[in-house]
Amino acid sequence: MVQIRTETKADIDAVREVHLAAFGGKEDESRLADRIRESVGFVPELSLVAESDGRIEGHMLISKAELVDGQDAQETLVLAPIGVRPEAQGRGIGGALIREGIRRAEQLGYKLIFLIGHPSYYPRFGFKPAVKGGLVLMQFDVPDDVFMVLELAEGELDRLAAARKEKYGELKYPQTFFA
Numbered sequence: 001m002v003q004i005r006t007e008t009k010a011d012i013d014a015v016r017e018v019h020l021a022a023f024g025g026k027e028d029e030s031r032l033a034d035r036i037r038e039s040v041g042f043v044p045e046l047s048l049v050a051e052s053d054g055r056i057e058g059h060m061l062i063s064k065a066e067l068v069d070g071q072d073a074q075e076t077l078v079l080a081p082i083g084v085r086p087e088a089q090g091r092g093i094g095g096a097l098i099r100e101g102i103r104r105a106e107q108l109g110y111k112l113i114f115l116i117g118h119p120s121y122y123p124r125f126g127f128k129p130a131v132k133g134g135l136v137l138m139q140f141d142v143p144d145d146v147f148m149v150l151e152l153a154e155g156e157l158d159r160l161a162a163a164r165k166e167k168y169g170e171l172k173y174p175q176t177f178f179a
């Protein structure tokens, strides 16, 4: 049985191991998780671990970013990183982490979650290309189909588009993502 729960301080070493293993030994994602945890954008309830028989098999973070329209900016959420130990992948753990993160973000009153990810994986959770909602990402040079958004509040993208002053809204990841 896999349990999805809020990360605690005691999980942090295991969470680092999870991302190291999931990302083929590269430290970028485990370091990113460490930096987000120490940043103002950290939302403790949205740092989730998947635990099975006392072992941490997966971890996902959703944290704060900004949606900018000209001079105006509003708080929004970004999902990153997510990782599942290679030997535990394909058993629904990633999906369970994402669904619980979505449920909690909605409960906290957030309206959107953005991510950069595989276009074959995230649409099953409701994510769609953000450009369709008139939203752009300038900080990373990525193809349009990997920059995705999920509406937690129905009609939120239309509502934003109707109120927009500029031609496009821009998602801005905080400096934490570039340190």
Ligand SMILES: CC(C)(COP(=O)(O)OP(=O)(O)OC[C@H]1O[C@@H](n2cnc3c(N)ncnc32)[C@H](O)[C@@H]1OP(=O)(O)O)[C@@H](O)C(=O)NCCC(=O)NCCS
Pocket: 022, 023, 082, 083, 084, 085, 088, 089, 090, 091, 092, 093, 094, 095, 096, 116, 117, 118, 120, 121
């Ligand atoms: C992506 C990841 C978190 C998914 O976790 P998981 O527990 O394996 O996911 P689930 O069991 O819920 O879902 C499995 C599905 O994910 C798909 N998937 C896994 N990795 C994928 C990838 N790199 N690209 C596209 N699809 C992927 C599988 O093909 C499978 O699809 P299917 O259900 O159509 O067969 C996990 O595979 C992982 O840690 N990968 C390495 C790190 C990574 O790429 N993180 C995401 C960066 S965007």
